[in-house]
Amino acid sequence: SQSEIGLIGLGTMGAMLALNIAEKGFAISVWNRTTEVTHRFAAEAGELAAQITPTETLQALVASIRSPRAIILMVPAGQAVDDQIAALRPLLDPEDLIIDAGNANFRDTNRRAAAANGYRFLGIGVSGGEEGARHGPAIMGGGDAQDWDRVAPVLNAIAAKYEGHPCAGRMGEAGAGHFVKTVHNGIEYADMQMIAEVYGVMRDGMGMQAPAIAAVLDDWNKGPLQSYLIEISAAVAGVIDERARKPILDVILDRAGQKGTGRWTVIEAQHLAAPIPVIDAAVTARNTSARLEERRAGQAVFGPAPELLPTDALTLRDLEQAMIAGKILCYAQGFALISAASSDFGWLLPLPDIARVWRAGCIIRSSMLNDMATALTEDAGRNLMLAPFFADHLKACHGALRKVVAAGATHGLPLPALASGLAWFDMMRTERSTANMIQGQRDFFGAHGFQRLDGGENHHGPWAMRG
Ligand code: 6PG
Secondary structure, X not given: OOEOEEEEOOOHHHHHHHHHHHHOOXXXXXXXXXXXXXXXXXXXXXXXXXXXXXXXXXXXXXXXXOOOOEXXXXXXOOHHHHHHHHHHHHHOOOOOEEEEOOOOOHHHHHHHHHHOOOOEEEEEEEEOXXXXXXXXXXXXXXXXXXXXXXXXXXXXXXXXXXXXXEOEEEEEOOOHHHHHHHHHHHHHHHHHHHHHHHHHHHHHHOOOXXXXXXXXHHHHOOOOOOEHHHHHHHHHHHOEEOOOOEEHHHOOOOOOOOOOXXXXXHHHHHHOOOOOHHHHHHHHHHHHHXXXXXXXXXXXXXXXXXXXXXXXXXXXXXXHHHHHHHHHHHHHHHHXXXXXXXXXXXXXXXXXXXXXXXXXXXXXXXXXXXXXXXHHHHOOOOOHHHOHHHHHHHHHHHHHHHHHHHHHHHHOOOOHHHHHHHHHHHHHOOOOOOHHXXXXXXXXXXXXXXXXXXXXOOXXXXXXXXX
């Protein structure tokens, strides 16, 4: 008998996804470029092996799948995907479906969807890391509805469930799923950075040791900040390294890696003129962290920045409240970016559904996302920070954010994400901004013209008359 579905690429994510599919009762054929990997995978599949057909050639893979076929690609994003599609193409029938489940740039997915000729194509963003892939990821799909519907039974079955609802959905055409996954990753960077910043305040400003910080994060995980990233940050802070016999955080080099999805989010936001300063700051912070030698040189010249805070400067409660405000501001920006992309790309991205899909399985899952799904439904079309539930939270918490950012500025604790969130918040509640000065400058040097408050378009200042 033939398999329900095929999968190419048995790296960590591909292998876990294949086991997940097999476990949900679907027969699956697998293929990997290195045959040895395929056989090892099948040999280690235990009782799930009965559901798995290992194949040694692409021909054998294709022949073993029920027609019309569905084949998931889980290969490194970029050229490897194009190469794999090119190799598969001659073996496929027009109704066969290729599903790219890697972290593709959505522009590549748009291109691949447009170029799909002689086969069908879906791009799905899969979040949740190794554990998620194995036991329930969040899945953000893009492509034709009929193609999504065909594989939806498998994708819904393997996806994480939030109160019984699968965290999987079609976001729109072509690259829409990978776009939403990219913004997810941008938000992931920002959540991680804000946690790193408050960790820094506790470590350098309050002189706390990692185990004590772990306890604080654990505590926050029981309140409004409940989330996977707070939970794992507490776990990371709590681990003692056996070799060094001290907290593992104190032996991990402070240079952040990245594979590019956060950067893509920022680049796309700039194309769309959608402000996402918190995510921008998070990407910039990773870039800055990578310049270890330059930071060392900076410290040698200027002395180290962070100093201990006076004991009464901040409470742990202030920090928690600041994080709540920062998080709301970050998500308000992220959803506004999605909304901008939705109109610009003609996708009709379903904002409340996106929040729902993110409630479980993915890296940014949190209890706040459930409230966001409600707010985005009830207050469609408005910025999330203006929805009453979040507006009330912000009213209660922005004072603490201000206090934390001010203390950071005074005592040399860098808080780029939190500070940029605060600056954006203040800009967003200032009706009379300072861009009148920008307009005056533009008109002065370039005669670009300005609107007057007392009426009229395209005025020029008296300077335009000179010379
Ligand atoms: C997820 C993650 C995942 C991402 C890694 C690493 O949703 O499961 O976003 O897709 O690839 O977290 O990302 P960086 O290497 O860029 O930090």
